[in-house]
Amino acid sequence: MKLFTTALFAIAFGIVIGLSFPSLWITEIWEPSNPRGAERLPSGIIASESDLYLRRLWGNPDEDLVKQPRYLATFTVGYNQRHNIDACVSKFSENFTIVLFHYDGVTSAWNDEFEWSRNAIHISVKKQTKWWYAKRFLHPDIVARYDYIFIWDEDLGVDHFNAEEYIHIVKKHDLEISQPGLDPETGFNWQITKRREHSEVHKETDEKLDWCSNPPRPPCAAFVEIMAPVFSRDAWRCVWHMIQNDLVHGWGLDFALRRCVEEPAFEKIGIVDSQWIVHQFIPSLGNQGKADNGKAPWQGVRDRCQMEWKMFENRVEAAEKDYFRSLQVESPSNSTTSH
Structure with missing residues (x-):
């Protein structure tokens, strides 16, 4: 009886100590609400998002950033188009982080020629496209600090463009995805992306009658081309997930952007x-x-672009059908990615 009483007292004492000092028996952390893979960390130490701000190697980290740009502009470039890119960058204020993706491997020469290049971010991988770079280097958690993200080609004339004014207009009209109007006198462009005189913004147009529908869909509305798109932070988080790892040219993506x-x-x-x-x-x-x-x-290259367009369409269609099938409902008939 004495032994039983002693054991009972020891158990009770252990419970009291455990309740009073839980740290004595909780030896591991497991926080399921943390990002995947970080469940073993206390939530207060997790830095789930980052940025492309350049930091120094000395001094107090809290004093590193004299300015924190709110917007991001990326260009996929070759050295032969350096003067055109120089003209483009001149249209973007210090409120922009500039990133150059180099498809020809030439990087250092830019710093020798352009002062602004020394503060830009240079990423060099030969013979790749801007969507290949974007998928691998512009993850939404990496660019989460930026309100708007410009993902532009290298062959754009910007004499009539100002990036700060552009942002002002985009905010005014609450555009999540946009692009500047294109000069209607140069080359082939979709009807909707051609610039209209005496207009600030337009959202719809008339293409071939059998392409347009009600409600309006690409390429008659809800459409921008992939040469010079601009995304809000939220829209880019969706678009990034839709970009396919192996479909590097981005053809067909313009018809599917409306999903985001x-x-x-x-x-x-x-x-x-x-x-x-x-x-x-x-x-x-x-x-x-x-x-x-x-x-x-x-x-x-052109043949690959056409092939990728068809492959992307097929993947979107198949994924959508699988989704609605899982809900045991019929897929909408107007959910295709192209005209």
């Missing part, structure tokens, strides 16, 4: 007419291809 904004999508996607650009149609990316079976390098 709240309906009605044609109210959130638009063309800014008062800040417009010129598409110069310089086929520099085609020259990065490889001659094969008698085809010129540019032709092989």
Whole structure:
């Protein structure tokens, strides 16, 4: 009996101590609400988002950043187009972080020629496209500090463009995805992306009658081209997940962007007419291809673009059908990614 009483007292005493000092028996952390893979960390130490701000290697970290740019502008470039990129960068204020993706491997020469280049971020991988770079280096958690993200080609004329004014207009019209209007006198462009005179923004147009529908859909509305898109932070988080790892040219993506904004999508996607650009149609990316079976390098690149477009359409259609099938409902008939 005495032994039983002693054991009972020891158990009771242990419970009291455990309740009074829980740290004595909780030896591991497991926080399921933390990001995947970080469940063993206390939530207060987790830094789930980052930025592209450049920091010094000395001094107090709290004093590193003299300024914190609110916007991000990226260009996929080759050295031959350096003067065009110099003109583009001059249109972006210090409120922008500038990132250059180099598809030709030339980086240091930019710093020798342009003062602004020394404060830009340079990422160099040969013979890749801007969507390849974007998928790998512009994860939404990495660019979460930026309100708007410009993902632009290198062959754009910007004499009639000002980035700060562009941002002002985008905010005014509550556009989640946008692009500057394109000079209607140069090259082939979709009807909707052509600049309209005496207009600040437009969101709809008339293409071929059998392409347009009600409610308006691409390419008659809710549509921008992939040469010079601008995304809000929230829209980019969605678009990044839709970019396929192996489909590097981004063809077909423009028809699917509407999926990344709240309906009605044609109210959130638009063309800014008062800040417009010129598409110069310089086929520099085609020259990065490889001659094969008698085809010129540019032709092989073009064929790959067409192939990727079809593959992307098929994947979106299949994924959508699988989703609605899982809900045991019929997939909407107007959910295709192209006209």
